[in-house]
Amino acid sequence: MSMKPFTTIESVAAYIDEDAIDTDIIFPARFLLLLDKVGLAKHAFHERRHSPDLAQPFILDRPPFDAAEILVARRDFGTGSSREQAVWCLVDFGIRCIIAESFGEIFFANCFKNGVLPIVKSGEELKRIRDAAGKAQKIRVDLVERLIRFENGDAISFEVDEYRRDALLNGLDEIGSILRDDGEDIARFEERQRRQSPWLYLTPQKLSTFDDLGKEKILD
Numbered sequence: 001m002s003m004k005p006f007t008t009i010e011s012v013a014a015y016i017d018e019d020a021i022d023t024d025i026i027f028p029a030r031f032l033l034l035l036d037k038v039g040l041a042k043h044a045f046h047e048r049r050h051s052p053d054l055a056q057p058f059i060l061d062r063p064p065f066d067a068a069e070i071l072v073a074r075r076d077f078g079t080g081s082s083r084e085q086a087v088w089c090l091v092d093f094g095i096r097c098i099i100a101e102s103f104g105e106i107f108f109a110n111c112f113k114n115g116v117l118p119i120v121k122s123g124e125e126l127k128r129i130r131d132a133a134g135k136a137q138k139i140r141v142d143l144v145e146r147l148i149r150f151e152n153g154d155a156i157s158f159e160v161d162e163y164r165r166d167a168l169l170n171g172l173d174e175i176g177s178i179l180r181d182d183g184e185d186i187a188r189f190e191e192r193q194r195r196q197s198p199w200l201y202l203t204p205q206k207l208s209t210f211d212d213l214g215k216e217k218i219l220d
Contacts, residue, residue, distance in 0.1 A: 003115035005171035009096050010140040011069035013133035014059045021073055022080030023107060027089045029081070040089035060093065064136055072126075072133045073100040078107025087114045097141045099129055099148075112164045113173055117143060119158045128156070143168060 031043045049058040059065050071090070077100040078086060087110045090098070097117045111118040119141075121129060132139055132150055140149040143165060149155045167173070172180060179186070194201050 003171045003173055006096060006115060006117055006143055006168040008140065008142045008144065009069050010138050011067070011096075012064050012136050013070035013072045013099070013129065013139050014065040014068040015072040015130050015133035016059060017074065017130075019074045020076045020079060022076075023078055023083050023086035023104065024080055026078065026086040027083060029083075032083060032085060034085070037088045038092060040085060041093035044089040044093050067094070069094055069096045070133075070139055070141065071095050071098045072129055073098065075101045077101075077103050078111075079104035082106040082110075084110050084114070087111055087116060091116060099126070101126055112168065115168065115171065115173075117141065117160070117168060119148070119160070121148075121156075121158065125156050128154075 025047065026045060027040070027043060028046050031040075031046070034040060034043070045058060045060065049061055056062070060068070077098065086107060091114050095116065097119065098111065099119045099121050101122045102120065103111075103118055108118050128150070129139065129148065137151045141147075142149065143160070146157055146160060146165075147155045148158060170180075
């Protein structure tokens with residue numbers, strides 16, 4: 001229900017120079033039976049990281065990018081299957097922000113649900129971010145001010161839905177946001193329901209004291 005709040009992060013950015021990185025590339029289907037969020041990082045980009053044809057280690061296995069909290073990509077990042085493990089494995093790796101030209105719709109939504117900030121950037125702005133990533137320069141992502149800052153002091157702004165921004169700033173997933181915003185209404189509803197339909201809140205032992213019409217039996 002709660003996640004690590006996202007306010008500001010500063011990190012080098014790992015740039016994957018490839019379009020259409022789908023969820024099967026991010027988290028291969030053969031690992032989908034793994035449902036524990038902890039420990040999934042070792043399977044992130046499995047084929048890219050373990051291919052025998054690699055001329056050099058995959059970007060996320062090369063210092064300083066192996067400690068990157070920001071991932072930069074091109075078009076159609078996270079398309080394909082709706083598997084939430086694609087986001088879980090990135091979170092477990094330490095990724096807190098993904099900047100790309102476009103995202104798969106479900107992947108984009110799953111990022112917010114798991115404390116990751118996805119940012120859509122294109123054209124010259126994305127090129128500046130890619131260039132900074134290629135030089136291993138640190139990038140500062142400030143969700144409070146909605147700014148991406150570079151080492152030379154320049155900054156570019158980004159847009160984010162206000163409801164989702166608020167949830168990230170406060171470290172709330174969907175359930176946490178609902179309980180915060182609507183908790184009192186839910187409590188009032190449950191109290192009213194408890195009075196009107198008390199059998200819904202009884203244990204099996206207690207439930208046996210009510211008849212089929214919901215009226216309490218008079219026991220000897």
